[in-house]
Every structure is written in structure tokens, then in C-alpha cells.
Amino acid sequence: MFRYAEVLVDVANRRLDQSYHYSIPDYLSLKIGMRVLVPLQNRKVQGLVVNVTDDLPEGMEGFNLKPVLEIADKDSLVPQDLIELAHWLAQTTICSVAQSLHTVWPLLKGKIEEWIVLLASIEDSDVQTLQWLDVEAFRALTVLNRSRKKAVSLKIFLKRANISAGTLEKLIKQGWVSKEVRFVTTGEDSSLKQAPYGGQNNKVKDYGARTDRTYELTREQATAVRGVLTALEEGSSQTVLLHGVTGSGKTDVYRELIAQVLAQGGDAILLVPEISLTSQVARYFERQFGEQVIILHSGLRQREKMKAWADILSGHKRIVIGARSAVFAPLPNLRLIILDEEHDGAYKQDENPKYHARDVARKRMDLRKGVVLLGSATPSLEAYAAAQSGKIRMLTMLSRIGKSVLPPVEIVDMRDELRQGNRSIFSLPLQQKLRERLTRGEQSMLFLNRRGYSTFVVCRECGYVVSCSNCDIALTYHTQGQAMRCHYCDHKEMPPHTCPKCGSRYIRFFGQGTQRVEEELQGLFPEVPILRLDYDTTRSSEAHDTILDKFRRQEASILVGTQMMAKGLDFPNVTLVGVIAADQTLNMPDFRARERTFQLLTQVAGRAGRSNKPGEVVIQTYSPQDSAVMRAAHHDFQGFFWEEIRYRKERKYPPYTHIIRVLLLHEKEDRVIKGANELGAFLQQGMQEPKFGNTELDVLGPAPAVLSRLRNQWRWQISVKGTRQDILRAFLHQGVKRFFKSPTSSGIILNIEVDPLSS
Ligand SMILES: Nc1ncnc2c1ncn2[C@@H]1O[C@H](COP(=O)(O)OP(=O)(O)OP(=O)(O)O)[C@@H](O)[C@H]1O
Numbered sequence: 001m002f003r004y005a006e007v008l009v010d011v012a013n014r015r016l017d018q019s020y021h022y023s024i025p026d027y028l029s030l031k032i033g034m035r036v037l038v039p040l041q042n043r044k045v046q047g048l049v050v051n052v053t054d055d056l057p058e059g060m061e062g063f064n065l066k067p068v069l070e071i072a073d074k075d076s077l078v079p080q081d082l083i084e085l086a087h088w089l090a091q092t093t094i095c096s097v098a099q100s101l102h103t104v105w106p107l108l109k110g111k112i113e114e115w116i117v118l119l120a121s122i123e124d125s126d127v128q129t130l131q132w133l134d135v136e137a138f139r140a141l142t143v144l145n146r147s148r149k150k151a152v153s154l155k156i157f158l159k160r161a162n163i164s165a166g167t168l169e170k171l172i173k174q175g176w177v178s179k180e181v182r183f184v185t186t187g188e189d190s191s192l193k194q195a196p197y198g199g200q201n202n203k204v205k206d207y208g209a210r211t212d213r214t215y216e217l218t219r220e221q222a223t224a225v226r227g228v229l230t231a232l233e234e235g236s237s238q239t240v241l242l243h244g245v246t247g248s249g250k251t252d253v254y255r256e257l258i259a260q261v262l263a264q265g266g267d268a269i270l271l272v273p274e275i276s277l278t279s280q281v282a283r284y285f286e287r288q289f290g291e292q293v294i295i296l297h298s299g300l301r302q303r304e305k306m307k308a309w310a311d312i313l314s315g316h317k318r319i320v321i322g323a324r325s326a327v328f329a330p331l332p333n334l335r336l337i338i339l340d341e342e343h344d345g346a347y348k349q350d351e352n353p354k355y356h357a358r359d360v361a362r363k364r365m366d367l368r369k370g371v372v373l374l375g376s377a378t379p380s381l382e383a384y385a386a387a388q389s390g391k392i393r394m395l396t397m398l399s400r401i402g403k404s405v406l407p408p409v410e411i412v413d414m415r416d417e418l419r420q421g422n423r424s425i426f427s428l429p430l431q432q433k434l435r436e437r438l439t440r441g442e443q444s445m446l447f448l449n450r451r452g453y454s455t456f457v458v459c460r461e462c463g464y465v466v467s468c469s470n471c472d473i474a475l476t477y478h479t480q481g482q483a484m485r486c487h488y489c490d491h492k493e494m495p496p497h498t499c500p501k502c503g504s505r506y507i508r509f510f511g512q513g514t515q516r517v518e519e520e521l522q523g524l525f526p527e528v529p530i531l532r533l534d535y536d537t538t539r540s541s542e543a544h545d546t547i548l549d550k551f552r553r554q555e556a557s558i559l560v561g562t563q564m565m566a567k568g569l570d571f572p573n574v575t576l577v578g579v580i581a582a583d584q585t586l587n588m589p590d591f592r593a594r595e596r597t598f599q600l601l602t603q604v605a606g607r608a609g610r611s612n613k614p615g616e617v618v619i620q621t622y623s624p625q626d627s628a629v630m631r632a633a634h635h636d637f638q639g640f641f642w643e644e645i646r647y648r649k650e651r652k653y654p655p656y657t658h659i660i661r662v663l664l665l666h667e668k669e670d671r672v673i674k675g676a677n678e679l680g681a682f683l684q685q686g687m688q689e690p691k692f693g694n695t696e697l698d699v700l701g702p703a704p705a706v707l708s709r710l711r712n713q714w715r716w717q718i719s720v721k722g723t724r725q726d727i728l729r730a731f732l733h734q735g736v737k738r739f740f741k742s743p744t745s746s747g748i749i750l751n752i753e754v755d756p757l758s759s
């Protein structure tokens with residue numbers, strides 16, 4: 001029996017978010033991962049046991065510790081490796097351990113309550129005994145007897161039975177009832193709201209899927225499978241990158257691998273970037289693995305989650321398919337975590353803890369000596385660079401399945417269209433190709449990026465985009481103040497009246513919506529059925545699948561959508577893909593804009609011509625010469641990679657540096673600006689210190705954030721760049737600490753993000 005417990009208390013107050021030591025009374029058999037009730041500053045709070053020891057840490061010997069009061073679980077709730085993971089997560093994402101724990105183990109939300117349980121069976125008790133009770137006590141017992149599990153919380157019991165504390169004591173003493181501590185999960189209320197997608201359950205549904213698989217793996221696929229199996233057999237934790245072009249059959253590589261892992265007694269997680277994709281993928285896997293498959297994502301109700309956790313822990317479910325948060329699934333024999341479309345930004349969580357599923361997967365497999373498989377047709381620069389430098393293994397699949405080939409891509413220069421008098425959203429070549437599809441009875445997809453909520457300034461005649469002279473990032477136009485701003489360094493300029501390059505007066509503030517595209521398209525083809533897939537049309541649960549199923553059944557000829565439709569979809573009758581404006585992604589105020597553009601264009605183009613009918617792609621743009629656009633049009637990932645990696649090196653952007661971004665929020669603009677300036681000054685001063693003086697650090701900003709005002713709060717940001725993450729973190733910690741001691745900081749919310757994916 002251990003003598004001391006380290007307990008992470010679960011309180012909202014961040015200052016108390018830490019672990020405390022308590023003594024363990026003899027009568028409690030405590031284990032790591034159990035929930036307990038402990039005293040803290042004259043309160044009883046709940047917490048999780050994160051460690052048990054015989055000795056106290058140095059400096060604490062001889063302390064007179066308070067004892068743990070109660071245990072809420074019969075056994076460890078949270079496995080030890082997941083507790084370790086939570087600590088790691090808190091440290092690397094700079095957030096509280098409590099917050100991390102809730103992420104790793106989302107069932108902790110709840111409270112410990114005292115409950116009253118009926119011990120005797122009222123039915124069996126003879127009348128004599130019952131008569132002996134007074135009216136008050138008798139009523140109380142009937143209330144308990146009627147409750148379904150013959151138990152209610154103390155609070156409710158006292159209210160419903162309307163009895164005095166004295167009577168309750170009497171009932172306990174006479175052995176009718178007992179008091180016990182229970183953990184009650186909260187969140188049931190929120191379950192009444194509709195979860196975004198398929199939240200009503202996580203069973204795999206059949207939407208009339210395509211015919212069953214009757215094929216063998218191709219040679220490329222088989223080689224890839226063997227490569228990953230070798231990594232698994234080596235028994236050391238490893239990351240493997242599977243670079244396979246769109247339509248090369250990566251899904252079947254995953255399927256085969258999972259079959260092998262299961263056969264060896266292991267469990268697997270398959271992550272897809274968005275919740276909306278889970279049911280499609282799960283459907284495919286359930287055909288082979290049946291009941292062993294379970295879908296997990298944050299949209300599930302608390303009750304569904306609890307059931308899922310129980311099924312996973314008991315070994316009934318061995319394949320977890322889900323979005324980002326499924327990376328924490330507590331599979332007992334986890335051997336393999338697959339991230340499909342690993343380059344996708346959705347793997348990074350926007351809220352605290354701001355983790356990237358790729359990093360979590362790697363850490364989990366480090367702890368378990370398993371394999372992380374990253375799959376993509378357009379790997380992230382980070383992953384591909386790691387593969388190039390030999391840090392991780394890489395497997396490639398260069399050809400599409402069967403006779404299908406990567407579709408030819410035509411780049412249409414929208415400046416020419418203007419010159420020819422075409423002011424429509426659709427270029428003449430695109431209109432022509434759409435018409436061809438309609439006569440042939442084939443389908444088309446039109447893609448528009450909505451991610452770029454910012455407005456950039458472009459010359460419609462020569463395509464010139466105004467960008468920051470310091471940062472080489474497109475300037476963003478703000479209606480407020482009518483100026484253009486850089487979101488990295490806060491360089492400010494008024495938008496030009498004429499193009500600085502060609503003198504044209506066709507200067508335009510860019511930004512279009514899917515709805516407008518749909519309307520104009522309908523005007524062009526009045527009789528043609530069109531579907532739209534974007535945030536607005538998929539807000540209701542299931543709408544996403546419904547739209548895609550309609551399209552699959554060919555009830556519409558054209559699908560207009562945002563990046564939602566860029567990933568993973570496999571429609572054999574789609575032979576034309578049109579990109580309305582590549583510029584939207586290209587000119588996002590973000591150093592990753594080119595990478596995003598390349599990925600998106602390649603992925604979108606990859607939706608065309610996936611079966612025996614050849615496909616075609618049209619990319620409309622004002623920057624036809626841009627290398628990201630041209631490389632995507634030529635399906636040239638390698639060329640793009642080497643060019644981009646050189647650029648990142650020159651400009652000192654990731655993966656050559658790390659960036660930590662601090663977002664400052666306040667309701668009043670002047671307060672947030674003042675705060676940002678002061679934090680900026682503290683950071684600048686910090687750079688003078690000997691300990692940081694000769695390390696390569698850059699403080700960028702303060703500058704207004706891309707979304708300079710959100711939910712009634714003004715947002716400013718400061719970014720710090722540096723080559724070593726540990727130094728960067730220490731540097732920032734010191735600055736933030738000083739900042740919080742200053743009165744300027746009062747009321748300001750800091751939002752810190754390590755290696756943000758977007759600005
Ligand atoms: N060995 C095979 N023989 C015949 N068809 C196959 C084979 N493997 C996969 N397919 C089929 O090829 C199509 C493309 O496969 P899949 O969707 O897995 O590609 P992918 O590499 O994931 O593409 P993307 O990156 O675009 O999502 C699917 O319809 C799949 O059923």
C-alpha cells in the first residue's frame with residue numbers, strides 16, 4: 001500500500017490547476033487513474049490520482065498532509081500511458097494539465113456527488129417492520145424504491161422525500177439506506193442539441209455503397225503494405241509516410257494493414273480530417289471488419305461516448321475511425337495509428353490544448369512502440385522533409401489504380417477573360433467544358449475556397465497582388481480604416497488607385513461566396529440540377545452525407561462546394577473539376593499559402609477521372625505563372641517541395657524554425673493595443689538577456705490578427721520565431737510572466753499557440 005497520492009485537482013481556477021499531495025488513509029486502496037474527493041482550501045474538490053508513492057518529493061518530507069477523502073471509482077479509470085500523454089500534452093501545447101486531461105479523457109466532465117442507496121428490499125419487508133417507521137421515513141423509502149436503480153442523489157432525495165436530516169440519519173443507522181460517493185457525468189443537457197454531423201449515433205450506416213471489393217492489391221499497394229508491416233515488426237516506435245497520388249488506392253492499403261494488425265492481436269486507429277468523412281470511411285471498413293469498427297468524434301453525445309469508451313476498453317471495438325480527437329481512443333493494444341490526408345489543417349485543434357493529431361499519434365506510439373502511418377497525395381512539408389532527411393521511412397505509390405490516370409489540367413488566365421470582355425465568374429473554357437459534360441451525361445465539381453475570409457487586393461488586368469515588403473505575405477484589406485495591413489509585422493498601406501505594376505485602374509478587393517457561384521451557374525444552365533456543399537448547406541446533421549449521396553446517385557449534374565469536397569471523395573462519374581479562383585488560397589495572409597494552394601489544387605484535381613472515364617481539370621486564376629499553381633497543374637509534388645523548402649529556409653519559416661504565436665484579446669481596442677505593445681516590449685527586452693542573447697530569436701509584431709475583431713473582442717498578435725522550441729518556449733514564458741505582473745495585462749486574455757498552422 002502506498003502512502004501518498006499526487007492528485008490533479010479539477011477546478012476552473014487556473015492558478016490551482018496543478019497537482020497536490022495527500023496522504024492515503026489505510027482504508028482506501030488507491031490506484032493511479034482513479035477519481036477522488038480531496039480537501040482544498042476549506043472545500044471538497046474532485047481530482048484524478050496521477051501518481052502514488054511511498055515517499056514525498058524532496059523538500060516536502062515531514063509535511064503534515066491532509067488525507068484523501070473518498071474514492072469515486074472501483075478501479076483505475078484512466079490508463080497510465082494516457083495520464084503520461086496528458087502531461088506531455090500540457091507541456092508541449094502550453095496549457096493546463098487539467099485541460100489536457102479532459103481532452104485525453106473526455107469523460108472526466110462531471111462531479112462527485114453523495115447518493116442515497118436503498119439497501120433493504122421494501123417489497124419483502126414485513127408489514128410489522130414497516131409500520132414501525134414513522135410516516136416521514138416511510139415516505140422517504142417509497143421515493144427511493146420508485147427510483148429506477150433504487151438510488152438518488154442526496155440533494156434530490158432530501159428535496160423529494162421532504163425529510164429531515166435526523167430522519168435520514170436514522171434510516172442509515174438502521175441499515176435501510178446507505179450514503180455513497182458517486183461520479184455523475186455532466187453534459188447530458190448539451191446532448192439535446194443536435195451535433196453537427198451524424199451526432200445522433202456512431203453506428204456505421206449503409207448509404208447504398210459501391211459494390212464489394214473483388215480485387216487483389218496492386219503491386220504498389222502490396223509493397224506499401226509490406227513496408228509498414230516491416231516497421232511494425234521492428235517493434236520500435238516509428239513514423240512512416242505513405243505518399244500515394246490521388247486515386248492510388250491508399251484506403252485499401254490501410255484496410256489490409258489493419259487486417260494484419262488485428263490478426264496479430266493489435267488494435268488500430270484510422271483518422272480522417274473531418275467528422276463529415278467518418279461515416280463514408282467507416283462504412284467501407286465495416287464491410288470487412290463488421291462490429292469491431294467504431295466511429296469516434298467530438299460530436300458524439302456524452303452517453304454515446306461513455307458507451308464507446310466502455311466498448312473500446314473491453315476489447316469489443318478494435319478499430320476506431322474518427323476525426324482528430326479519436327487519436328486519444330483508449331484501445332488497450334494499440335499498435336497502429338493512421339492519419340489519412342495527413343497534410344490537412346483540420347488535424348490541428350484551434351482551442352486549448354492546441355495540439356496536432358500527428359504529434360499526439362507519434363507520442364502515443366512512442367509510449368507503445370507502435371507505428372504512425374501518414375498517408376497523403378500531398379504530404380505536409382514537414383513530413384516530406386522528415387522523410388527526405390531519413391528521419392522517417394517513406395513509401396510511394398506513383399500511379400492510379402487500373403487504367404485511370406491523373407487528369408490533364410488547364411490553367412485559365414482570368415486576366416485574358418477580362419480582356420475578351422467576359423466578366424462572368426466562369427471563364428469561356430470552363431463554360432464550354434461544363435456544357436460538354438452535360439451533353440455526355442457526366443458530372444462536374446466546382447470548387448471555391450471559403451477559408452480565405454480575408455480580402456486581398458488584386459489587379460484584374462495584370463494579376464498583381466499587393467503584398468508586404470517585409471514578410472512577402474499578401475496584405476489584407478480592412479474596411480475599417482480602409483487600409484491594407486500585414487498580419488505579421490503590422491506594415492500599413494493605403495490601397496492603390498491604380499496598379500503599381502501596370503497602371504491599370506481595375507483594382508479589385510477579392511472575395512466570393514459559393515452561393516453566388518451557384519446562382520450564376522444556375523443562370524447559365526437554368527434546367528440543370530445543381531447541388532451545393534458548404535458550411536451553410538451542411539449545418540444540419542446528416543446533410544453532408546445526404547448531399548453527397550444524391551450526387552453519387554447522379555441526381556445532380558454539378559456539385560458546387562468548398563474544401564469540404566476536396567478530400568477523399570471517390571465519384572466515378574465525375575470527369576470535370578473546375579477551380580473557380582486559385583487566388584483565394586494563394587493570397588491568404590499566411591506563409592503556408594503556397595503549400596495550401598498546391599495541396600488543395602492537387603486534391604481537388606484528384607477528384608476527376610477516377611474510374612475508366614478520363615477526367616479534366618480547369619483552374620481559373622489571376623496568377624497563371626505562380627509556381628504553386630503550375631506545379632499542381634503538372635502533378636509535380638517533388639518540384640514543388642524542393643522549391644518551397646528552399647523558400648522557407650531563406651525566409652526562416654517552419655520547418656526551419658518554430659513559431660509561437662500569442663493572441664491578445666480584449667473588448668476594448670485601446671486596451672488590447674496597449675497590452676500587445678507592452679508584451680512586445682517585454683519580449684524585446686528579453687532578447688537582450690545573456691541567456692537568450694545569442695540564440696536566434698525573432699519577435700514579429702505586435703499586429704492585428706487576421707480576424708481583428710471576433711465575438712466582440714479585439715484581437716492582436718505577436719509571433720516569436722526561433723530554431724529551438726525549448727528555448728522559444730522558455731523565452732515566451734518569461735515574457736508572459738512579466739506581462740501578467742503588470743497592471744496593463746488586467747482583463748486581457750492570452751491565447752498561446754505553438755507552431756500555428758494559419759495566421
Ligand atoms: N487493388 C485495387 N484494384 C482495383 N481497384 C482498387 C484497388 N485498390 C483500390 N481500388 C479502387 O480505387 C479507387 C481509389 O482508391 P482510394 O479512394 O483508396 O484512393 P486514394 O489513394 O485514397 O485517393 P485520394 O488520395 O484521392 O483519396 C477506389 O474506388 C478503390 O475502390
Ligand SMILES: [Zn+2]
Nearest residue numbers: 459462499502
Ligand atoms: Zn496591374
Ligand SMILES: [Zn+2]
Nearest residue numbers: 468471486489
Ligand atoms: Zn509584414
